Amino acid sequence: MRSLLYTTGSPFARGIRVMLDEIGLEYERREETTTPSAASRAEWTPALQVPTLRDGDLTLWESGVIADYLLATYPQRVGRDPALASSMWRAGSEWQDRLLFASIQTLGTAATTISQMQWSGVGHHGNSHLTRCAERIAHLIGWLEERIDRDGEGFFGQVVSVQDIFLTCHLRFIANRPLDVDTRLAAHPKISALVNRMEDRASFRNNPVLWWEPGITGYEADGTPIRAI
Numbered sequence: 001m002r003s004l005l006y007t008t009g010s011p012f013a014r015g016i017r018v019m020l021d022e023i024g025l026e027y028e029r030r031e032e033t034t035t036p037s038a039a040s041r042a043e044w045t046p047a048l049q050v051p052t053l054r055d056g057d058l059t060l061w062e063s064g065v066i067a068d069y070l071l072a073t074y075p076q077r078v079g080r081d082p083a084l085a086s087s088m089w090r091a092g093s094e095w096q097d098r099l100l101f102a103s104i105q106t107l108g109t110a111a112t113t114i115s116q117m118q119w120s121g122v123g124h125h126g127n128s129h130l131t132r133c134a135e136r137i138a139h140l141i142g143w144l145e146e147r148i149d150r151d152g153e154g155f156f157g158q159v160v161s162v163q164d165i166f167l168t169c170h171l172r173f174i175a176n177r178p179l180d181v182d183t184r185l186a187a188h189p190k191i192s193a194l195v196n197r198m199e200d201r202a203s204f205r206n207n208p209v210l211w212w213e214p215g216i217t218g219y220e221a222d223g224t225p226i227r228a229i
Helices: 011-023 038-042 063-073 094-119 128-145 162-175 189-199
Strands: 002-007 028-032 052-055 058-061 216-219 225-227
Touching: 002 011, 011 063, 011 094, 011 162, 052 063, 058 063, 063 094, 063 162, 094 128, 094 162, 128 162, 128 189, 162 189
Parallel strands: 002 028
Antiparallel strands: 002 052, 052 058, 216 225
16 A cells, blocks of 8 residues: 655645656555644654655655655656656766755755745744745755756756756745745746746646645635635
8 A cells, every 4th residue: 555645735745746646656645734743743754744655564754765766666657758767866977966856955945944934924034044045045046057958958858857846846836835035937947947847747737736834724626725714
């Protein structure tokens, strides 16, 4: 039995859901729309975080570990063009690819930190740590733009990489939250084009961006949040 524990709005979990779709794996969706108790979450993972994947007797958390496991364990792919890469790391470029993925996840962590603190009433403009998070996002986007060699391609050229998937999820998370973080994608045309191409893929359309924050209990068919009365 395969199942995925995740929260509605997590961009890290969206990346894993997109990958499961790309590979064509069925799984039970254990979606949380409210914040569970620590004891409840600890039944799945001592890290108290999502996404967490159960695949038979194996339980994995940390989205990068899950992504690596999925590519290494399940070589099959849904017939899409371009196809999902067979590995997170290319021969001869392993350390560059590891740095690329780690930097993308750092961007995602900066964005989710700003979002989580905003729920508590702390905006990034008035907090030095959160201001640095916003600055980190801007600098990383500039650096990542330089890592794409050609217009119309992703980080691994003409195949879809895990890096492509997670960067898209993180940037769309920022775009769909009231975070007041300007990613200036118009100034980064290769990344902007990549995000648009990825969002057109069936795997992304099947796993759309949903906006979750305390007080939202579900969604209308068009994605409009339903708030607790």
